[in-house]
Amino acid sequence: MKPTPIAASIVDQVIDEFGIHPAGKATIRELVKIVNDIEKITGEEYIRMEMGVPGLDPTFVGTEAEMIALRQGVASKYPNIEGIASLKEEAARFIRLFLDVDVEPRHCVPTVGSMMGGMAAFMVVNRSDHNRTGTLFLDPGFPVQKQQCLVLGHQYGSFDLYDYRGDKLHDKMVEEIEKGHYSSILYSNPNNPSWICLTEKELQIIGEIAEKYDVTVIEDLAYFGMDFRKDLSQPGVPPFQPTVARYTSNYLLLISSSKAFSYAGQRIGMMIISPGIFERHYPDLKRYYSSEKFGHAMVYGALYSLSAGATHTAQHALAAIFRAVNDGTYNYVEEVREYGEKAAVMKALFKQYGFRIVYDMDLDEPIADGFYFTLSYPGFEGSRLVEELLYYGISAISLEITGSTRTEGLRACVSQVRRDQFPVLEERLKRFYEHHPIPE
Numbered sequence: 158m159k160p161t162p163i164a165a166s167i168v169d170q171v172i173d174e175f176g177i178h179p180a181g182k183a184t185i186r187e188l189v190k191i192v193n194d195i196e197k198i199t200g201e202e203y204i205r206m207e208m209g210v211p212g213l214d215p216t217f218v219g220t221e222a223e224m225i226a227l228r229q230g231v232a233s234k235y236p237n238i239e240g241i242a243s244l245k246e247e248a249a250r251f252i253r254l255f256l257d258v259d260v261e262p263r264h265c266v267p268t269v270g271s272m273m274g275g276m277a278a279f280m281v282v283n284r285s286d287h288n289r290t291g292t293l294f295l296d297p298g299f300p301v302q303k304q305q306c307l308v309l310g311h312q313y314g315s316f317d318l319y320d321y322r323g324d325k326l327h328d329k330m331v332e333e334i335e336k337g338h339y340s341s342i343l344y345s346n347p348n349n350p351s352w353i354c355l356t357e358k359e360l361q362i363i364g365e366i367a368e369k370y371d372v373t374v375i376e377d378l379a380y381f382g383m384d385f386r387k388d389l390s391q392p393g394v395p396p397f398q399p400t401v402a403r404y405t406s407n408y409l410l411l412i413s414s415s416k417a418f419s420y421a422g423q424r425i426g427m428m429i430i431s432p433g434i435f436e437r438h439y440p441d442l443k444r445y446y447s448s449e450k451f452g453h454a455m456v457y458g459a460l461y462s463l464s465a466g467a468t469h470t471a472q473h474a475l476a477a478i479f480r481a482v483n484d485g486t487y488n489y490v491e492e493v494r495e496y497g498e499k500a501a502v503m504k505a506l507f508k509q510y511g512f513r514i515v516y517d518m519d520l521d522e523p524i525a526d527g528f529y530f531t532l533s534y535p536g537f538e539g540s541r542l543v544e545e546l547l548y549y550g551i552s553a554i555s556l557e558i559t560g561s562t563r564t565e566g567l568r569a570c571v572s573q574v575r576r577d578q579f580p581v582l583e584e585r586l587k588r589f590y591e592h593h594p595i596p597e
């Protein structure tokens with residue numbers, strides 16, 4: 158046995174106690190626990206790439222607004238479940254200025270993170286027609302959204318988007334929609350974990366299919382504006398964040414504050430309900446909700462039963478952040494660009510020591526540098542690779558749990574890795590490479 162950067166006996170002991178073999182089969186939060194335990198016993202710091210936690214300070218305008226609201230006493234008051242007026246107004250303005258799409262404040266509703274936005278979306282969309290149930294996921298994706306479908310008892314299907322880019326997307330989607338009887342389609346753009354960015358043409362295909370088959374698109378914009386190849390940061394100035402909302406009126410948008418504004422801890426996001434479906438009547442909703450109107454069922458049925466609204470102070474924070482971004486006094490993209498810059502360095506290091514980028518192309522361009530990238534190493538399955546890297550002080554998750562067909566791969570998240578850890582990362586990768594020679 159060659160000595161590994163982290164004592165193998167301790168890694169073995171923690172994995173055995175946890176009882177998941179190989180450890181790469183574990184969920185994100187389980188891996189977090191495994192790595193925390195190893196770090197605690199060994200005192201050695203890992204290169205932590207398993208979880209998408211923002212690695213930046215929270216947006217200052219948000220925390221300031223939140224503290225002012227707290228001092229003004231909002232903590233004792235239930236927030237309006239539809240959202241406070243200033244947040245709704247600034248959110249609608251944000252959608253106009255950064256997506257070039259028109260919505261009214263009433264179409265913008267706060268959620269306890271996009272996590273809850275997804276849950277509420279499934280609870281209403283997937284119950285709007287008794288002949289249909291469930292979601293078609295354009296994978297790879299964020300594993301917990303499938304967990305949400307499972308706990309709700311909804312069906313789901315998926316295919317790996319990477320194999321059906323461009324014009325090929327149309328026929329594959331039609332095939333899946335026709336056999337699946339789905340109520341909704343969900344994808345994230347930019348995509349977690351592959352960092353594929355769907356093009357306007359692909360979004361048009363999705364939009365046209367949504368219209369034709371009357372399927373609602375749940376567009377997850379958790380990484381809003383973070384395709385750093387384009388400058389999406391100027392209010393009211395093209396290019397805009399690509400969105401399906403320009404191609405169909407059958408959509409819900411999930412806007413997260415977690416990554417774009419480094420506000421994950423306060424659990425605040427926005428659901429934007431298309432004006433086209435907000436007032437629409439779906440008689441089958443009456444099975445679960447007091448109203449058959451989509452917007453009403455969403456707010457007074459789903460969101461009410463989940464948490465009766467989103468935290469009052471966090472709503473003030475997000476209103477202030479949107480206002481600053483809309484006014485052009487705060488450029489959020491400039492701050493998060495750091496992720497892309499770190500990704501470029503980290504990808505180069507991994508490649509130097511024998512790793513490959515799994516999702517390496519975005520149509521005819523190399524995949525952009527962003528919040529995540531994907532990796533493989535010759536001779537390894539993804540979950541085994543995740544486990545093996547634990548001995549080298551590096552943590553990531555297997556692509557297998559993301560619905561990817563690339564089971565040899567893993568997902569690496571750049572956010573928590575500090576630049577001062579790059580030399581340690583290089584040292585550990587070098588050892589890994591020496592211990593796992595690649596056949597010529």
Ligand SMILES: Cc1ncc(COP(=O)(O)O)c(C=O)c1O
Nearest residue numbers: 270271272299345349379413415
């Ligand atoms: C694709 C995707 N959707 C949703 C979320 C959850 O966002 P929030 O923190 O707003 O609940 C994440 C978080 O990692 C994500 O990657």
